[in-house]
Amino acid sequence: MQALGFEHHDHHRCKREALAAAEEHCARHRLNFTPVRRRVLELLLEGHRAMGAYEILDTLREEGLGAQPPVAYRALDFLVTNGFAHKIERLNAFIACTHPDASHSPAFLICRSCHAVAETHAEPARGLLGSAAETAGFEIEQAVVEVLGRCPRCRAEAAPCP
Numbered sequence: 001m002q003a004l005g006f007e008h009h010d011h012h013r014c015k016r017e018a019l020a021a022a023e024e025h026c027a028r029h030r031l032n033f034t035p036v037r038r039r040v041l042e043l044l045l046e047g048h049r050a051m052g053a054y055e056i057l058d059t060l061r062e063e064g065l066g067a068q069p070p071v072a073y074r075a076l077d078f079l080v081t082n083g084f085a086h087k088i089e090r091l092n093a094f095i096a097c098t099h100p101d102a103s104h105s106p107a108f109l110i111c112r113s114c115h116a117v118a119e120t121h122a123e124p125a126r127g128l129l130g131s132a133a134e135t136a137g138f139e140i141e142q143a144v145v146e147v148l149g150r151c152p153r154c155r156a157e158a159a160p161c162p
Contacts, residue, residue, distance in 0.1 A: 015045045018096060022084050031082065036065050040075040041084055041096060050093035050117045088117060090146045095119065105143050111151035113158075118151070 022041055026033035043056055057072040065071070076094050079085035085094050086106055097106070098119045107122035122145045123130075133140050150158070 014098075015042070018045050018084075022082075025082065025084075029082075031078075034075075036060065036071060037075045037078050039063070039065055040072065041079055044079070044085055044094060044096035050088050050091045050095045050115065052091075052093045056094075086119070086144070088146060089144070090148070091115065091117075105145075107145035107147065109151075110146060110148050111154055112148050113150055113154040116151045116153075 019038070019041065022038070023033055025031070039060065040056055043059055044051060053069065053072045053076060056076070057066070057069060060071060061067045076085065076087075079096075080087055080094070083097055085096050086108070087094055088108055088110070090108075090110060095108075095117055105122045107120050109118040109120065111117070122143065129143070130140065
């Protein structure tokens with residue numbers, strides 16, 4: 001599972017496939033994929049970037065889809081609960097899941113300069129964290145890793161000229 005967020009890709013295909021996967025999942029599980037939920041997912045997919053709830057609410061308000069915070073928060077809660085989006089605690093923001101069809105523990109690579117976010121896969125039950133948990137008799141059920149650094153673009157912009 002590769003990181004998605006810093007590299008160029010066919011964004012229209014990516015968005016189309018993510019929306020189709022959400023629609024199919026909702027149909028299969030008899031979940032109501034309302035116009036507001038769909039639009040919030042579209043917003044999150046449009047830029048592959050983290051968005052705050054109030055930024056989303058501003059767009060929904062402009063489009064006549066709701067003006068009160070619960071509208072955005074309910075849609076975001078639905079998307080997170082069903083694996084279509086993740087909450088990034090460090091940014092107090094949400095991002096579309098780039099691997100909605102896979103059961104995974106996400107790791108977020110957050111650029112401290114431009115705030116771009118890439119999602120990749122972490123296996124917390126393995127490695128040092130898993131070893132520490134096992135030693136303590138602790139069973140890891142869920143973990144989200146958020147790593148702060150610089151994305152390739154910001155690193156290149158900051159590189160000294162030869």
